[in-house]
Amino acid sequence: MNLAELQHGFRSSLMDTDDAATGIFGASAATGLAVYRNNYRAQLVACLEVSYPQVRRWLGDEAFREAAISHIVSHPPHAWTLDHYGRDFSDTLIAMYPRNPDLQELAWIEWSLSEAFVAADAPKLVDDALWNVDWDVARLRLTPSLRLRPATTNADDLWLALDGDTDVPQGSMLDAPGGFVVWRKGFSSQLKRVDATDFDALAGLRDDPSFAALCEKLVERRGEEDGVRRAGELLAEWLAAGIVTGIDG
């Protein structure tokens, strides 16, 4: 057996639950292989537990472990860092709980908060950033930590209650869809639910970051005067929150 064959066989012995794969290393290897196999699974379960503490609390330990094991079987790790391993866990949750959009959105929130925590740093906004801006051509720079998703449930309320260890409300559908916004301010990840208009306005900046396009979008929704006023309000909010981190032009 050459090195490549040995390593492919070892991979199979970690991933497969039957004894056929372990047989290639002989009976004397059984105890040692069991240690490696246990390490492999325990580490991945622990990784998901660390990545999704509130999903775990929401589901309960037993159901979470069942989901984690299902995920490990269907999604073997590929990346060099374990930090990426939980990225597709929501796919497993969707497959196991297709009628629980609150759970899926809760998982998205939890993962996005983790991603935002280690996203690239944004340069600090300089004090005179708003001076001498030509607003007709101005382009807004968004923080690299920004994560957006349409919201259909009160998953943000669930996450906040679970994280704060307060009374957890029932999961429920929103009266009107909106959006979740996750980003990092300083070293702290932030979560906010916004209405559909504000969400579309922020999401639109990813395709066209110009302030003019933002105004146009809001004018379409709210009329000339109110739309332009709202664009100014949102820009001020996003600058203060650290969602917009610079203005070019």
Added chain:
Amino acid sequence: MHMTPPTFSGFGLGLRKEHYRDFLDTDVPIDFVEVISENFMVDGGQPRDILRRVRERYPVALHGVSMSIGSSDGLDVDYLRRLRSIADDVEPLFVSDHLSWSRIAGFNSHDLLPVPYTSEALDMVCRNIDMAQNMLGRAMLFENPSSYIAFDGASMCEWEFLADMSRRTGCGLLLDVNNVYVSACNHGFDPHAFLRGIPADRVRQVHLAGHSVGPGILIDTHDQPVCDDVWSLYGTAMSLLGPVATMIERDDDIPPLAELMAEVDMARDIATLSARREVA
């Protein structure tokens, strides 16, 4: 021509998040800290900031777990680029990883899996080390891992493999004394033969850690204090090696800093005694 790993003599501790405040706010009496490289190979945010601030106060060694130097399908270039980036930022004492593999055909076990001690594996490991050292622009250290399985068909023992690997690539060695003990118990070899068999002049750093006792097997869990047998082996190692960097490595069930500092002090005392014995 091979690059030469730097030398450094002192006593350090693995930096873990439970002790960040201690290291940032107080003067912990140690000579260096070692960090798990991958924990800081992120784009930004608090982890990189903490590493920058710790580096302002202490020399830092970068210790990796994901290079997979024994992979038969080569190294991950993206990983090496990220490691180079953090190494250029930190200007570390050492950059180290393990003589092990974790990745094959896109699958990553995230465990330190054993390499067979064959000529074919040695050639592959040496090619990978050459590539890693060239991309990083510095000589690395490689650690002997704990192992729980020995493969049929080995053509050399672990210390012969390490010695040839170091001679051919110029890399240094990170001697994990607990891993020597664990593997010796699991595979039935003499740990002193291991210590005598590695080239002492290539060892730049020593790890000390604890292990767990499983049914018929020792497991390298890093969740216990260093045991008496490993302290004894450390004394022997230090009399053979002379002054090198030593650190206490605890990754789980992290105790208060004072408990780990007591182990650092113990290492200092044993190293001092070993040096006196060597002189006498």
